[in-house]
Amino acid sequence: MHILVVEDERKIAEALKQGLEAEGYRVTTAASGEDGYFCLTTGEYDLMLLDLMLPGRDGLEILSTIRVKGITTPILVLTGRDTVEDRVRGLDSGADDYLVKPFAFPELLARIRLLLRRGPAEQQHLLKFDDLEIDLLTHKAHRDSQLLDLTVKEFELLAYLMRQQGHVISREMLAQNAWQVRERSTPLDNVIDVNIARLRRKVDGPFERKLIRTLRGVGFCLGDVDHG
Ligand code: CA
Numbered sequence: 375m376h377i378l379v380v381e382d383e384r385k386i387a388e389a390l391k392q393g394l395e396a397e398g399y400r401v402t403t404a405a406s407g408e409d410g411y412f413c414l415t416t417g418e419y420d421l422m423l424l425d426l427m428l429p430g431r432d433g434l435e436i437l438s439t440i441r442v443k444g445i446t447t448p449i450l451v452l453t454g455r456d457t458v459e460d461r462v463r464g465l466d467s468g469a470d471d472y473l474v475k476p477f478a479f480p481e482l483l484a485r486i487r488l489l490l491r492r493g494p495a496e497q498q499h500l501l502k503f504d505d506l507e508i509d510l511l512t513h514k515a516h517r518d519s520q521l522l523d524l525t526v527k528e529f530e531l532l533a534y535l536m537r538q539q540g541h542v543i544s545r546e547m548l549a550q551n552a553w554q555v556r557e558r559s560t561p562l563d564n565v566i567d568v569n570i571a572r573l574r575r576k577v578d579g580p581f582e583r584k585l586i587r588t589l590r591g592v593g594f595c596l597g598d599v600d601h602g
Pocket of ligand 1 (some may be wrong): 381382384425426427428
């Protein structure tokens with residue numbers, strides 16, 4: 375069993391590696407979200423341990439990107455941020471389980487065993503919102519059972535909006551998560567706007583109930599903004 379550990383604090387990463395190897399797991403470590411994402415998309419892993427507080431793109435962003443790309447590897451999130459909101463956001467973004475630091479190593483092992491027994495979640499590749507449904511594996515999107523004819527980019531955009539349903543999404547978040555570009559620029563903003571407009575024509579155009587909202591000067595939201 376091969377585990378990918380994404381953790382920027384070297385001491386913690388080393389301790390995890392040693393502890394897990396002592397239990398017979400094969401362990402690869404990555405010190406940033408980008409490295410972790412690269413490893414996951416180029417190697418074969420049975421499980422990923424993901425720290426949320428990372429330099430550059432944080433763990434939640436990496437998590438969303440991984441799931442939007444249809445990667446179903448079980449992911450156990452490690453974090454020091456012990457708030458209900460972060461926990462819910464982590465699970466919404468596609469984490470399978472969640473452990474708050476500091477944790478007892480035997481508890482980590484128990485959670486890992488559980489996730490490995492469960493394997494990639496079968497249902498995880500299906501995302502639903504209202505009468506909209508997308509399949510991350512087949513890259514097909516339906517609304518009210520009608521197939522939507524989306525480009526690859528429109529599909530990725532929609533997948534991201536569905537992962538973040540109820541949350542306000544800025545152009546910056548779209549640039550990072552759907553285009554994997556860290557710096558915003560006017561040309562990219564224009565590309566984002568054009569893609570959102572096309573997506574909206576396809577997803578909302580033929581239907582009375584509009585799902586994609588524009589929040590002037592702020593960004594976009596799928597459904598109503600969830601203030602809870
Ligand atoms: Ca960290």
